[in-house]
Amino acid sequence: MPNGSDENSVVPIIAAIEAPYLSDLSERDKPWDKHRKNTDQVSTHYRGSEFNVLADRTSFCSEFLDFRLTPRDEGELRLKLSTARFCRVRHCPVCQWRRSLMWKAKAYKVLPQIVEKYPKHRWLFVTLTVKNCPIVELRATLTWMNESFKRLTKLKDWPAQGWLKSVEVTRGKDGSAHPHFHCLLLVPPSYFSHGYLSQAKWVELWQRCLRIDYQPVMDVQAVKKGAQPMSLIPELLKYCVKESDLVADREWFLELTRQLHKTRAIATGGVLKQYLKELEEEPEDLIGQEETGEVDEGHLYFGWRKNVKKYKLLP
Numbered sequence: 001m002p003n004g005s006d007e008n009s010v011v012p013i014i015a016a017i018e019a020p021y022l023s024d025l026s027e028r029d030k031p032w033d034k035h036r037k038n039t040d041q042v043s044t045h046y047r048g049s050e051f052n053v054l055a056d057r058t059s060f061c062s063e064f065l066d067f068r069l070t071p072r073d074e075g076e077l078r079l080k081l082s083t084a085r086f087c088r089v090r091h092c093p094v095c096q097w098r099r100s101l102m103w104k105a106k107a108y109k110v111l112p113q114i115v116e117k118y119p120k121h122r123w124l125f126v127t128l129t130v131k132n133c134p135i136v137e138l139r140a141t142l143t144w145m146n147e148s149f150k151r152l153t154k155l156k157d158w159p160a161q162g163w164l165k166s167v168e169v170t171r172g173k174d175g176s177a178h179p180h181f182h183c184l185l186l187v188p189p190s191y192f193s194h195g196y197l198s199q200a201k202w203v204e205l206w207q208r209c210l211r212i213d214y215q216p217v218m219d220v221q222a223v224k225k226g227a228q229p230m231s232l233i234p235e236l237l238k239y240c241v242k243e244s245d246l247v248a249d250r251e252w253f254l255e256l257t258r259q260l261h262k263t264r265a266i267a268t269g270g271v272l273k274q275y276l277k278e279l280e281e282e283p284e285d286l287i288g289q290e291e292t293g294e295v296d297e298g299h300l301y302f303g304w305r306k307n308v309k310k311y312k313l314l315p
């Protein structure tokens with residue numbers, strides 16, 4: 001399509017739709033409504049607590065979305081987020097979703113470089129857990145788990161040359177917390193013939209590092225030979241706490257906020273650090289500005305409508 005020739009072509013389409021909402025206009029932007037609805041819920045949880053300031057910040061998060069229209073094949077137009085103001089509150093459902101998208105995009109870009117540098121190496125996906133703890137002990141439990149993980153990486157038997165670790169906390173039915181680590185390990189090609197660790201051996205090592213008298217639950221999976229670990233990225237770089245757990249119980253959520261304050265969600269080590277270190281920090285860009293030089297066919301603006309729980313097209 002020649003540059004700018006069809007600038008107004010979407011307007012009649014939009015005019016034809018009764019009450020045009022973002023979710024009607026763009027299939028791939030449907031998740032916005034769900035996340036933003038949960039942000040309202042989180043804001044309500046914060047209201048009246050010592051985190052009142054977070055109630056305000058989250059309630060104003062991504063109230064307005066400015067999408068650029070970019071041409072696709074066959075004259076079809078696609079919405080591409082251009083401007084939005086995010087609250088950047090740690091447990092804001094919208095912001096943690098955006099953060100995860102940015103981290104994943106980064107990882108998808110960098111992993112092929114690592115594979116190119118270590119073509120014969122193998123990847124393991126390891127989940128390390130401990131017994132559930134009371135939510136008020138979450139912080140202390142994570143400190144202990146982190147120290148134990150550090151001990152694990154210093155063992156003679158530790159097979160990985162590089163690792164990425166992300167923290168996930170789920171809510172137990174009884175209101176307890178279940179913290180666990182998801183880890184991506186890069187092991188040398190010789191691992192499966194020399195120094196291989198069975199599932200039982202892994203449990204033994206993790207138990208020893210935790211210095212506990214029970215066998216902790218853990219899971220180890222090897223990525224197939226010659227395969228890239230791309231399929232593991234969504235699991236590794238998702239939220240720290242899933243949205244349904246964030247909104248389920250106000251007291252649990254407020255305590256979670258206290259307990260996780262200034263704790264780290266993602267850590268990297270060994271040879272993976274130089275590639276993935278960026279993931280340890282909050283991404284500066286939550287919009288996704290990677291594609292430049294696209295033809296701009298105009299803009300559409302949407303505002304969050306609390307009552308209908310949808311983003312509505314603004315005139």
Ligand SMILES: [Zn+2]
Nearest residue numbers: 061087092095
């Ligand atoms: Zn936010």
